[in-house]
Amino acid sequence: MAKAPVLTPQAEDFPRWYQDLINKAELADNGPVRGTMVIRPYGYGLWERMQQEMDARIKKAGAQNAYFPMFIPQSYLTKEAEHVEGFAPELAVVTHGGGKELEEPVVVRPTSETIINEYFSKWVQSHRDLPLLINQWANVVRWELRPRVFLRTTEFLWQEGHTAHATYEDARAYASRIHTDVYGDFMTNVLGIDVVLGRKTAKERFAGAINTLTLEGMMRDGKALQMGTSHELGQNFAKAFNTTYQLQGAEREYVWQTSWGVSTRMVGGLIMSHGDDNGLRVPPRLAAVQAVVLAIKGEDAVLAKVREIGAQLEAAGVRVVVDDRTDTPFGRRAVDWELKGVPLRIEVGPRDLEAGTAMLVRRIAGGKEPVAVDSLAAIVPGILEEDQAQLLRESRERREARTVDVKSIDEAVEAAATGWGRISWADLGPEGEAKLAEQGVSVRCLIAADGGVPAADDQPGNLALVARAY
Amino acid sequence: MAKAPVLTPQAEDFPRWYQDLINKAELADNGPVRGTMVIRPYGYGLWERMQQEMDARIKKAGAQNAYFPMFIPQSYLTKEAEHVEGFAPELAVVTHGGGKELEEPVVVRPTSETIINEYFSKWVQSHRDLPLLINQWANVVRWELRPRVFLRTTEFLWQEGHTAHATYEDARAYASRIHTDVYGDFMTNVLGIDVVLGRKTAKERFAGAINTLTLEGMMRDGKALQMGTSHELGQNFAKAFNTTYQLQGAEREYVWQTSWGVSTRMVGGLIMSHGDDNGLRVPPRLAAVQAVVLAIKGEDAVLAKVREIGAQLEAAGVRVVVDDRTDTPFGRRAVDWELKGVPLRIEVGPRDLEAGTAMLVRRIAGGKEPVAVDSLAAIVPGILEEDQAQLLRESRERREARTVDVKSIDEAVEAAATGWGRISWADLGPEGEAKLAEQGVSVRCLIAADGGVPAADDQPGNLALVARAY
Numbered sequence: 001m002a003k004a005p006v007l008t009p010q011a012e013d014f015p016r017w018y019q020d021l022i023n024k025a026e027l028a029d030n031g032p033v034r035g036t037m038v039i040r041p042y043g044y045g046l047w048e049r050m051q052q053e054m055d056a057r058i059k060k061a062g063a064q065n066a067y068f069p070m071f072i073p074q075s076y077l078t079k080e081a082e083h084v085e086g087f088a089p090e091l092a093v094v095t096h097g098g099g100k101e102l103e104e105p106v107v108v109r110p111t112s113e114t115i116i117n118e119y120f121s122k123w124v125q126s127h128r129d130l131p132l133l134i135n136q137w138a139n140v141v142r143w144e145l146r147p148r149v150f151l152r153t154t155e156f157l158w159q160e161g162h163t164a165h166a167t168y169e170d171a172r173a174y175a176s177r178i179h180t181d182v183y184g185d186f187m188t189n190v191l192g193i194d195v196v197l198g199r200k201t202a203k204e205r206f207a208g209a210i211n212t213l214t215l216e217g218m219m220r221d222g223k224a225l226q227m228g229t230s231h232e233l234g235q236n237f238a239k240a241f242n243t244t245y246q247l248q249g250a251e252r253e254y255v256w257q258t259s260w261g262v263s264t265r266m267v268g269g270l271i272m273s274h275g276d277d278n279g280l281r282v283p284p285r286l287a288a289v290q291a292v293v294l295a296i297k298g299e300d301a302v303l304a305k306v307r308e309i310g311a312q313l314e315a316a317g318v319r320v321v322v323d324d325r326t327d328t329p330f331g332r333r334a335v336d337w338e339l340k341g342v343p344l345r346i347e348v349g350p351r352d353l354e355a356g357t358a359m360l361v362r363r364i365a366g367g368k369e370p371v372a373v374d375s376l377a378a379i380v381p382g383i384l385e386e387d388q389a390q391l392l393r394e395s396r397e398r399r400e401a402r403t404v405d406v407k408s409i410d411e412a413v414e415a416a417a418t419g420w421g422r423i424s425w426a427d428l429g430p431e432g433e434a435k436l437a438e439q440g441v442s443v444r445c446l447i448a449a450d451g452g453v454p455a456a457d458d459q460p461g462n463l464a465l466v467a468r469a470y
Numbered sequence: 471m472a473k474a475p476v477l478t479p480q481a482e483d484f485p486r487w488y489q490d491l492i493n494k495a496e497l498a499d500n501g502p503v504r505g506t507m508v509i510r511p512y513g514y515g516l517w518e519r520m521q522q523e524m525d526a527r528i529k530k531a532g533a534q535n536a537y538f539p540m541f542i543p544q545s546y547l548t549k550e551a552e553h554v555e556g557f558a559p560e561l562a563v564v565t566h567g568g569g570k571e572l573e574e575p576v577v578v579r580p581t582s583e584t585i586i587n588e589y590f591s592k593w594v595q596s597h598r599d600l601p602l603l604i605n606q607w608a609n610v611v612r613w614e615l616r617p618r619v620f621l622r623t624t625e626f627l628w629q630e631g632h633t634a635h636a637t638y639e640d641a642r643a644y645a646s647r648i649h650t651d652v653y654g655d656f657m658t659n660v661l662g663i664d665v666v667l668g669r670k671t672a673k674e675r676f677a678g679a680i681n682t683l684t685l686e687g688m689m690r691d692g693k694a695l696q697m698g699t700s701h702e703l704g705q706n707f708a709k710a711f712n713t714t715y716q717l718q719g720a721e722r723e724y725v726w727q728t729s730w731g732v733s734t735r736m737v738g739g740l741i742m743s744h745g746d747d748n749g750l751r752v753p754p755r756l757a758a759v760q761a762v763v764l765a766i767k768g769e770d771a772v773l774a775k776v777r778e779i780g781a782q783l784e785a786a787g788v789r790v791v792v793d794d795r796t797d798t799p800f801g802r803r804a805v806d807w808e809l810k811g812v813p814l815r816i817e818v819g820p821r822d823l824e825a826g827t828a829m830l831v832r833r834i835a836g837g838k839e840p841v842a843v844d845s846l847a848a849i850v851p852g853i854l855e856e857d858q859a860q861l862l863r864e865s866r867e868r869r870e871a872r873t874v875d876v877k878s879i880d881e882a883v884e885a886a887a888t889g890w891g892r893i894s895w896a897d898l899g900p901e902g903e904a905k906l907a908e909q910g911v912s913v914r915c916l917i918a919a920d921g922g923v924p925a926a927d928d929q930p931g932n933l934a935l936v937a938r939a940y
Contacts, residue, residue: 029589029592031538031541032542032543032546032585032588033539033541033542033543033576036540036541037539038536038537038538038539039536039537039538040536041534041535041536041604044534044535044536045535047537064511064514065511065514065518066508066510067508067509067514067517067627068501068508068509069501069502069503069506069507069508069625070506070609070611070625071501071503071506071562071624071625072502072503073502073503076502088569089568089569090568091566091567091568092564092566092567092568093564093565093566094562094563094564094565095563095564095565095566096563096565096575097561097562097563097613097624098559098560098562098613098614098615099558099559099561099613105566106503108578115501115502118502119499119508122499128797134511138609139540139608139609141540141541143568143569144568145568154541154567155539155540155541157537327598328598
């Protein structure tokens with residue numbers, strides 16, 4: 001008799017599998033206000049590790065953290081025309097504060113370009129103040145009509161970088177540096193997701209940007225997820241907020257700006273990239289818990305052994321947890337660790353003690369085999385790296401296998417039913433893009449003929465990757 | 471000719487000195503919406519280090535981080551009567567979202583007891599789910615009529631811990647553990663502030679708590695600052711939200727709860743505890759930059775030497791920055807580092823090179839003297855620990871010198887003009903407390919006769935510490 005699956009199988013109903021996993025692995029709950037979410041400790045732990053890794057890369061790129069108010073006067077939003085048009089429909093508005101109606105309503109930030117420019121315009125005086133490289137970790141609010149936990153929520157957590165530069169070239173180079181060295185490196189080498197780095201079409205650009213660079217991941221159902229974006233803002237906000245620096249003499253020049261962000265949406269991307277019918281699979285470099293040592297029974301000798309193994313692995317630099325909660329049945333704990341996607345389980349029972357072995361269960365590569373306890377500290381770090389590489393390889397192979405070259409709108413729509421289509425941008429163009437949109441398919445990004453990031457939309461040989469997207 | 475002071479002297483106008491320092495050291499700006507603040511990179515760096523140190527202590531105390539929505543349905547607030555009464559006047563209310571008027575207005579969290587209990591009531595079923603120990607790093611909003619940067623702001627950053635326990639005793643012990651081992655340890659041993667740990671009177675308790683434990687610091691103007699609080703909530707929120715666990719059989723018991731928080735207000739406390747007329751003084755254990763190595767001139771040999779010293783100090787475990795921005799005048803950079811309160815400056819010019827020395831300038835102990843470059847890596851860590859100890863000693867000596875025993879309301883008010891008064895709580899009582907309040911003096915906390923934290927308000931021998939407070 002086959003046991004009932006813990007999760008709805010992916011092949012049966014992918015969205016339901018996603019929701020099941022989030023519930024069963026205790027990643028998040030829906031909040032009481034429509035579209036909000038409660039991020040539970042295990043889910044938040046994934047985000048915390050993402051923050052740590054990302055924050056280190058952002059600081060290495062020279063940006064400093066700061067914090068700007070969440071409340072923005074409504075009048076700020078209207079200063080940049082495209083920006084307000086893009087965000088007005090999603091705003092949350094505070095009309096009362098301290099028991100009184102406010103003279104001017106304030107909006108809860110949907111993003112902070114406007115309020116940050118208000119201060120950049122004060123802080124930037126001479127070219128010596130440039131580049132000004134600021135990052136903020138914060139919550140933002142965009143009212144969502146069709147919310148989905150982690151992917152589209154009314155409130156989400158993110159980092160938003162905002163920079164000002166003396167020249168177009170410098171701003172452009174910095175937006176690109178964040179795109180590749182910060183976001184690309186993190187998603188590929190830590191999240192293990194083989195993201196495509198590309199350029200958004202004019203239609204898909206950030207409201208107020210002159211160019212948006214994106215990282216698109218293919219999920220296990222073949223749909224695309226925009227994992228992060230880095231924008232060149234040109235001088236649009238600088239002109240709206242009069243952010244200038246002094247050139248030779250009295251002449252002043254508007255600064256050139258970038259902004260860039262990644263959010264808790266990445267947790268959703270992680271789940272849909274690596275999760276399987278048994279639960280999540282967390283890449284070892286991201287995992288707060290890389291290995292769990294489980295006592296099968298509560299005998300003293302077993303408990304002593306799991307603690308000893310835990311100490312050895314910790315000394316070997318492995319992030320390890322010892323699970324000695326033997327008042328909970330072993331099977332239930334094992335399923336829970338499997339659901340939560342901890343890369344390695346090391347299980348120890350009375351019989352293992354006699355043999356001097358432990359059962360090593362690999363969540364990512366699969367399979368279980370007894371290994372000598374003495375060898376664990378030596379082999380575990382290498383196994384974790386193998387598993388890290390395997391997730392990235394799976395992600396790449398899936399993307400390659402499910403991306404097909406197409407030549408027409410119809411073919412593109414067909415390709416988007418199971419994966420991505422790749423089509424000449426010169427052939428498709430904005431008109432074709434509009435037709436695809438009618439059928440729920442979008443241009444995720446443009447890539448150059450050599451697979452790199454195009455310098456312009458109309459660069460000869462550009463290809464459009466088209467897909468259904470979250 | 472004496473040079474004009476960079477800051478208004480403390481003795482002349484303490485509040486103005488505070489504001490000057492915040493501006494000149496680039497710690498924060500006022501936000502555009504009244505009462506909000508922009509935390510600039512150097513100020514945010516102080517908060518980030520506080521977060522790191524505090525987060526490690528919170529995790530060591532067994533709590534896990536999570537995240538709850540900022541938007542709370544208005545109806546939640548009203549479920550606990552005292553709680554809503556306490557917070558209603560300070561709420562920010564969102565009435566419109568996504569371009570429409572909301573059916574039920576939502577409030578921006580002033581604190582999260584209510585929304586967290588909504589989830590605790592789902593998550594807690596059996597005694598095995600207890601204790602449930604959750605912490606959240608978040609922004610909160612309390613509309614402020616008399617805002618002051620870092621001390622009272624409409625939006626501030628904080629951590630809020632929320633726990634549920636099976637018994638009164640367990641909850642009580644945990645609130646106390648946070649009070650002493652987490653907050654007390656951090657403030658004393660990292661911030662270098664000789665906080666008094668005590669118990670709030672009924673009048674000063676958190677809205678909805680049965681007991682509030684507090685940490686009170688004496689600022690350099692003799693006023694008190696509440697630096698953090700840890701509350702026993704009893705079963706008040708559990709009853710309002712029906713948060714129960716199963717006892718033997720079918721009977722259920724309400725959980726016992728705690729909540730506790732510290733905020734960006736600590737940055738204000740740091741400034742007012744340690745700052746002097748030349749600027750901030752950052753305790754070495756907190757400082758993101760413990761030592762700065764300054765090149766006086768831009769000669770190659772000098773630049774090579776400051777980088778060499780920087781590398782040596784970094785290898786010795788010192789958090790060091792090399793300031794080789796010799797296109798900015800040396801004097802300006804030195805004043806800036808002094809304003810920012812970096813504990814040690816190590817200044818190197820051409821003459822120092824010949825002598826094999828560097829000028830060591832101590833921000834905390836004061837004074838400057840040439841020291842052999844070769845000895846720096848060996849002596850700096852010890853000097854930093856000396857300076858850390860000095861700040862705490864100064865804080866303790868100030869508090870002791872400016873706390874006086876008093877016997878009447880008049881004497882208490884007089885003591886509060888320059889420091890704190892200490893008076894028998896049996897003599898003062900709630901009536902005396904009310905009379906003091908009329909004159910702007912409050913009971914900061916009750917302490918036991920032995921200086922410890924009283925187990926009850928009416929414990930014989932209890933003393934009240936009374937002061938004016940921020």
